[in-house]
Amino acid sequence: MFNSDGTIQEVAYFDSEEAETWVNVExxxxxxxxxxxxxxxxxxxxxxxxxxxxxxxxxxxxxxxxWTEETCGISSVAFVF
Structure with missing residues (x-):
C-alpha cells in the first residue's frame, strides 16, 4: 500500500486442476x-x-x-484466477 502503515497479515493459495485458483490475502x-x-x-x-x-x-x-472498523482495519482480499 502506498504511503501507509498497511501490512499483510496472511497469504494463502488454493490451487486445483479441476477448479479455479484462489489467492487470499489478509x-x-x-x-x-x-x-x-x-x-x-x-x-x-x-x-x-x-x-x-x-x-x-x-x-x-x-x-x-x-478502513473497516468492525474488523479493526483488517480486510480479506481474494483474487480468483
Missing part, C-alpha cells in the same frame, strides 16, 4: 493495494463481496482498501 490498513500478476484475475472479493480492481498491461494490479 491486510491490515487502508489505501491503495498494489501487486503484480502476469495473469488477470477473473474476479476479486473484498470481505466476501465482489470488488472492483484495475490491472494494466504491465501486470500492475490495484485495489482500494477502505
Amino acid at each position: 491486510i491490515e490498513g487502508e489505501g491503495n493495494f498494489l501487486s503484480y500478476s502476469n495473469v488477470c484475475p477473473i474476479k476479486c472479493l473484498l470481505n466476501g463481496a465482489g470488488a472492483g480492481f484495475e490491472r494494466v498491461d504491465n501486470g500492475k494490479l490495484t485495489l482500494n482498501l477502505p
